[in-house]
Amino acid sequence: MALGLFVAILYLLLRQQEDRSNGQLLVLLALMMCGLGLMYALLFPAAAGLIGAQGIAICFDAFRARERLPWRYLLALGACMLISGALTAAYVSFLNVDRVTSAVSLTSGQYWLWKAVAGVIATLPLLLGLGVVLRRSWPKPSKGVILLALGGVSSLALYVVFYIPGYYNEYKYVLTAAICLTPFAALALEPLAGRLGWRAYPAFGLAALILAFPLGYRLVTEWSWTNPQTYYPLVNIQSFDLRLADEEKLAPVWDAIRKDTPSDSIVVIREADVHLAALTGRQLYVPPHQRFPHAGVGIASENILVDVRGYDRQVIEDRRRVLDTLFESDDSLRMADSLDRTLQFNRPVAIVAETDSSTSLLDWLAVEGRGHPVYSGNGFVIWLIGVSDDE
Numbered sequence: 001m002a003l004g005l006f007v008a009i010l011y012l013l014l015r016q017q018e019d020r021s022n023g024q025l026l027v028l029l030a031l032m033m034c035g036l037g038l039m040y041a042l043l044f045p046a047a048a049g050l051i052g053a054q055g056i057a058i059c060f061d062a063f064r065a066r067e068r069l070p071w072r073y074l075l076a077l078g079a080c081m082l083i084s085g086a087l088t089a090a091y092v093s094f095l096n097v098d099r100v101t102s103a104v105s106l107t108s109g110q111y112w113l114w115k116a117v118a119g120v121i122a123t124l125p126l127l128l129g130l131g132v133v134l135r136r137s138w139p140k141p142s143k144g145v146i147l148l149a150l151g152g153v154s155s156l157a158l159y160v161v162f163y164i165p166g167y168y169n170e171y172k173y174v175l176t177a178a179i180c181l182t183p184f185a186a187l188a189l190e191p192l193a194g195r196l197g198w199r200a201y202p203a204f205g206l207a208a209l210i211l212a213f214p215l216g217y218r219l220v221t222e223w224s225w226t227n228p229q230t231y232y233p234l235v236n237i238q239s240f241d242l243r244l245a246d247e248e249k250l251a252p253v254w255d256a257i258r259k260d261t262p263s264d265s266i267v268v269i270r271e272a273d274v275h276l277a278a279l280t281g282r283q284l285y286v287p288p289h290q291r292f293p294h295a296g297v298g299i300a301s302e303n304i305l306v307d308v309r310g311y312d313r314q315v316i317e318d319r320r321r322v323l324d325t326l327f328e329s330d331d332s333l334r335m336a337d338s339l340d341r342t343l344q345f346n347r348p349v350a351i352v353a354e355t356d357s358s359t360s361l362l363d364w365l366a367v368e369g370r371g372h373p374v375y376s377g378n379g380f381v382i383w384l385i386g387v388s389d390d391e
Contacts, residue, residue, distance in 0.1 A: 002040030006176055008032060009047050010151065013054045017143045020058075020073040030080040037088030042169060044088050046176040049154030050147070051081050057146035064140065099310035107163045115160045122174050123156065125211060129184035152180035166308035167299075231273045232295045242278050249378060253352070254279045256375035256382055261350045265384070268342055269352040270323055275301070282350070285342050286319035327353070327361055335364055343385065350374075351383040 009032050016025050033051075037044045055077055062069050096103050107115060120127065130149055137145060155177035164170045193200040234245035241258065244251035257267060257280040265282050272288040287301035294300065305311045326338035342349050353361055355376070362381055365371060371385030 002036060002043050003175060003179070005032060005036050005039065006043055006047055007179055009036065010050055010148075010179065013050055013147060014144055016054070016073075017057070017147070020070055026073075026076050026080065030083060033080055033084035034087050037084055038091055041088050041092050042164065042172060043176060044084070045158055046151075046155045046173055048081060048085065049158070050151045050180075051077055053147045053150035053154060056150060057143040060146055061143045096310065100312045101165060101310040103165070103310060105163050105165075107161060111163075112160050119156045119159050119174060119177070123152070123177055123181055126152070126178060126181035126185050129186070129188035130181055132188035133184045148180045148183060152177045155180065165310065169308075231292045233274055241281065244274070244279060250274075250380070253375065253378055253380045253382070257282060257350055257352070260374040260382065261384055262348045265348040265350045266342065266345060267350050267352060268323065268326075270327055272352075285349070286316055286323065289320075326351075327358055330360055332364060332368075335361065336368070339370065339385070349385045351385065353381050353383065355379055355381055 009029065012025060012029050012032065016022070016029070019025065033044070033047060036047050055074055058073065059069060092103070130152070133145060134141060134149070141149075155173045159170050159173035159177070162170050189204070193204070196203060233248055236243050236245045236251075243255055243258070254274070254276065257265075257276075261267075261282065263281070266285050267276060267280060267282045268285045269276065269288045271290070273290055273292050275294050276282070276288070277284060287305060290300045290302075293303075297304075299308075302316060305316065306313045322338045322341050325334050326342070329335050329338070339349075349371075351361075351365075351371075355362070356379065358381075362383065365383055365385075371383055373381050374384045375382040
């Protein structure tokens with residue numbers, strides 16, 4: 001969706017090159033920029049590069065035609081950037097208030113050179129098309145050519161210069177560069193397509209397969225989506241809430257959390273191979289231990305929080321030690337202290353315990369009168385504890 005919004009912004013800028021006086025298009029552009037910043041802030045710098053490229057293209061065309069600069073339009077673009085940039089910066093700052101690592105940094109060492117080479121290789125067919133189109137149109141390239149070319153180059157520059165933690169997320173700037181540069185490949189091949197006639201379809205199809213072969217090879221050998229070490233649960237998509245299909249053994253357990261616990265409950269569980277926050281609509285005290293990474297993502301919850309979101313790993317380890325004590329200790333004082341730590345947020349706590357391995361905990365909760373069970377079945381008990389022990 002974010003890439004679709006980026007394409008829409010690019011299209012709108014191309015439209016504005018011939019209709020700069022349309023105020024509605026400018027308002028729509030500002031709304032799209034704000035929407036992209038709030039929806040997927042990572043792509044906002046690439047869209048900002050398009051705004052800058054548009055300004056350069058308009059100025060270049062005015063100088064070439066010996067006309068006055070369209071100051072009103074340029075100031076409107078600047079205002080659009082200022083408003084959407086300020087909103088995006090505030091939103092990103094709010095999202096990263098708990099980070100202990102930098103959300104973005106400059107590419108270190110000589111790694112920038114490797115990234116520059118990688119970026120050029122990844123977009124080489126498109127860059128060759130750009131070279132052909134510029135050669136044909138020089139010294140009078142159109143405003144559209146300048147916008148697309150500078151937009152693509154700015155995205156590649158973002159990829160090379162910046163490092164975004166979380167599995168090198170700056171690679172997505174290569175995608176925005178490809179969106180800008182793709183028209184040049186088609187324009188460069190247009191004369192050849194005319195000469196080939198119907199033969200152009202199989203010829204270009206074969207060329208596309210050849211270019212896609214490296215990606216297909218890596219998908220099969222390195223990024224397999226059918227990894228036998230990953231749990232792929234069946235889901236029910238007939239309702240608004242995401243839930244496991246009825247044939248999944250633990251579907252009633254996760255459904256019970258959603259139905260039988262308050263919406264502000266904190267779920268306490270030691271092990272789970274599914275994304276409980278999505279399936280239950282509840283927050284977790286700490287990510288449970290996982291045997292397999294999440295299907296479709298290939299990353300465990302702990303790594304998402306630490307590597308992508310930048311949370312302190314020590315906090316996660318400390319909370320897991322709290323659960324280890326709660327589930328494994330036979331000392332009632334230590335168990336009570338661990339339980340009180342989960343209740344420190346003044347919110348209900350839903351403890352999900354296996355009946356076979358958590359008998360000590362369940363017996364202690366019953367004897368102490370701390371909460372009550374709201375579900376029992378499929379080898380699990382869900383024990384709900386309110387803010388006060390009497391609830």
